Amino acid sequence: MDQLLDFGPVFDNLDKILLGFWATIRIAAMTAVLSLFLGTVLAAFRVSPTPVLRATGSFVVNLLRNTPLTLVLAICILAINDNLKVTLSDSEGINRYWWGVLGLSVYTSAFVCEALRSGINTVPLGQAEAARSIGLTSTQSLRMIILPQAVRAVIAPLGSVMIAMIKNTTVVGAVAYGVEAAAVMKNLFYDFGASIPIFVGIAVGYMILTLPTGFLFGWLAKRMAVAR
Amino acid sequence: MSRSGANVLFDAPGPRARLRNNIITGVSALLLLGVAWVVYDRLNDRGQWAGKLWDPFTEWQVWDNLILPGLKNTLAAAAVASVLALLFGVVFGLARLSDHWWIRLPAGAVVEFFRAIPLLILIFLAFFVPPAISPVIADGPLGNLQRTLVENVFFVFGVEINAGNVTVPAFAALVFGLVMYNGSVLAEVVRAGVLAVPRGQSEAAYAIGLRKNAVMRLVLLPQAITAMMPAVVSQMVVLLKDTALGFVIAYEDLLSSGFRIVPANYANLIPAAIVISIIYIGINMALSHLANRLERRSRRSRKTSARTLAADATTGGAVGLSTTDAATGAD
Numbered sequence: 001m002d003q004l005l006d007f008g009p010v011f012d013n014l015d016k017i018l019l020g021f022w023a024t025i026r027i028a029a030m031t032a033v034l035s036l037f038l039g040t041v042l043a044a045f046r047v048s049p050t051p052v053l054r055a056t057g058s059f060v061v062n063l064l065r066n067t068p069l070t071l072v073l074a075i076c077i078l079a080i081n082d083n084l085k086v087t088l089s090d091s092e093g094i095n096r097y098w099w100g101v102l103g104l105s106v107y108t109s110a111f112v113c114e115a116l117r118s119g120i121n122t123v124p125l126g127q128a129e130a131a132r133s134i135g136l137t138s139t140q141s142l143r144m145i146i147l148p149q150a151v152r153a154v155i156a157p158l159g160s161v162m163i164a165m166i167k168n169t170t171v172v173g174a175v176a177y178g179v180e181a182a183a184v185m186k187n188l189f190y191d192f193g194a195s196i197p198i199f200v201g202i203a204v205g206y207m208i209l210t211l212p213t214g215f216l217f218g219w220l221a222k223r224m225a226v227a228r
Numbered sequence: 229m230s231r232s233g234a235n236v237l238f239d240a241p242g243p244r245a246r247l248r249n250n251i252i253t254g255v256s257a258l259l260l261l262g263v264a265w266v267v268y269d270r271l272n273d274r275g276q277w278a279g280k281l282w283d284p285f286t287e288w289q290v291w292d293n294l295i296l297p298g299l300k301n302t303l304a305a306a307a308v309a310s311v312l313a314l315l316f317g318v319v320f321g322l323a324r325l326s327d328h329w330w331i332r333l334p335a336g337a338v339v340e341f342f343r344a345i346p347l348l349i350l351i352f353l354a355f356f357v358p359p360a361i362s363p364v365i366a367d368g369p370l371g372n373l374q375r376t377l378v379e380n381v382f383f384v385f386g387v388e389i390n391a392g393n394v395t396v397p398a399f400a401a402l403v404f405g406l407v408m409y410n411g412s413v414l415a416e417v418v419r420a421g422v423l424a425v426p427r428g429q430s431e432a433a434y435a436i437g438l439r440k441n442a443v444m445r446l447v448l449l450p451q452a453i454t455a456m457m458p459a460v461v462s463q464m465v466v467l468l469k470d471t472a473l474g475f476v477i478a479y480e481d482l483l484s485s486g487f488r489i490v491p492a493n494y495a496n497l498i499p500a501a502i503v504i505s506i507i508y509i510g511i512n513m514a515l516s517h518l519a520n521r522l523e524r525r526s527r528r529s530r531k532t533s534a535r536t537l538a539a540d541a542t543t544g545g546a547v548g549l550s551t552t553d554a555a556t557g558a559d
Contacts, residue, residue, distance in 0.1 A: 066512035068472030194360035
C-alpha cells in the first residue's frame, strides 16, 4: 500500500509541474485582460441606445453562453487554424497559445458582459435622475455617477468569472495548448503511472491559484461596496 | 432592479438625439453587415459553402448513424450526471447545515475541494487513476472491498474489474467528474436555498413543537425547493455544456460525432461545426429559457417566503463557476 501514497514523483518532477502552472498563469493573465476588454465592449453594446447594437450584443452573448467551451476552442483550433489555415503567429507553439487565449477570452467575455450588465441594473433609477437634474450630460452621468457604482457592485461576480476562467485554462491545455498544468498531469500519468499523489499535487496547485483569487475579489468587493 | 439598463443610462431622446441615434444605427448596421460579408466571403474563398459539404446533413442516414447517437450519448451522460449531482447536492448541502461539527466540517471540506479544482482534472482522475492503482489495492487489505464495490455498485456505469485491474470507460469518468463538480455547486445552492427561508419560519415550527427533522422536511425544504429551482435548472445548462469535455477522453458524444466522425467521412469540418453548434445552442437556450421562466414564477410565488436564488446569469460554465454568488443569489 505504501506506493499508493508515494509523493516522490511529485517532488522529482516539481520543475515540470511548476512550468505547467507558469503556462497556466500566462494563459490566465492574458485571458483576464482580453476578456475584461471584450466583455466591456459587449456590455456597452447591450446597453447602447442603438437597437442594432443591442440586438447584436445579446445575439453574441447568447451564442457564446450556450456553446460548450470545448466546442469554442475546437472551432478556433481545429476549424479556423488547422482547416482554414488562418494563423496568428509563425511559431506553432505561440500560434496555439494565442488561439487558445482568444477562444477562452471570447467565451469568458460573454460572462463578463453579463456581470457588468447586471451591475448597471443594480444602480437605482433615482441616481441617474439626480445626475440629470443637476445638469450632467449623459456621458458625464455615465462616467461619474453610474459606472463607478455599477463596477463596484459586480466585483464579486467578476471574481467568480475569473476563477472559472482560471479553471477553464485546463480545457485550453487539452484542446489547443498542451503545456499547461492539466496537460503536465496527463503526461506524468503516462510517464510514471497514474497516481493519487500526482493528482493531489496538481489539485493543490490549482487551489493555490483559485482560492487567493477568490479571497482577493471578496475583500475588494467588501471594501468597494456602495452602501445603500 | 430597473426594467432595463437603458432606463438608467438614457433619457427619452429628443429630436436631435433621435437623429443622432438613427445615424449611429445606420452606420453600425453597415459595419456589422460588412463584418458578416467578410466572414462569408472568406469561407466562400475556401469553398465552404459548396453544396456537397452540406448535402450530408440532408440525408437521414447521416443523422441516424452519426449525429443522433452522439446526441443520445451527450444527453445520457447529462441525465445520469444531473440526477446523481442533485442527490450529491442535497446530501452534502444538508450535511453542511448539520448541528454536529463532525458532519458539517467534512462535508464542507469535500464541497470546497471539488469546487476549487478544474472539472477536467477530475475527469482525468477517474479515467487514469483506477486502472493504475487498482492492482496495488487488490493485493492489499482493501482488495475485497474494491472488488465488491465494482461488482455491486460501479458496474452500472460500465466499470469493470478483471483480476484486480479496474477499467473505467469514458462515460463513467465523465459522469464522475460532472457529479463531483456540479454536485458541489448544487450543495451550495441547496444550503443557500434553506438559509434563504426567513428565520421566523423555523422558529415558528420549533415553537409548535416540531423536531429538527420535521422542521426541515415539512417547513424549510418545501419553501427552499421553490426558491432554488431556477438556480438548479441553470446549473443543468452548465452540466450539459460540460459534457462536451468528454471529447478530451474520447467519449463518443455530440461534439465527437460532429467534430471527428462526420468530418472524417465527408471532409466537411466547418459545416459540421456549424450544425452541432446550432444543436448545442438550441438545447441550452431552451433550458435557460425554462430557468428564467421558473425564476419569474418563483419571484411572484406566494407559496414560499424565501427569496428566489437567481438563475445565475454569470455562471461561467465549462469548468463551471460561480461559487458564492450562484449560491447566495447575488442579484
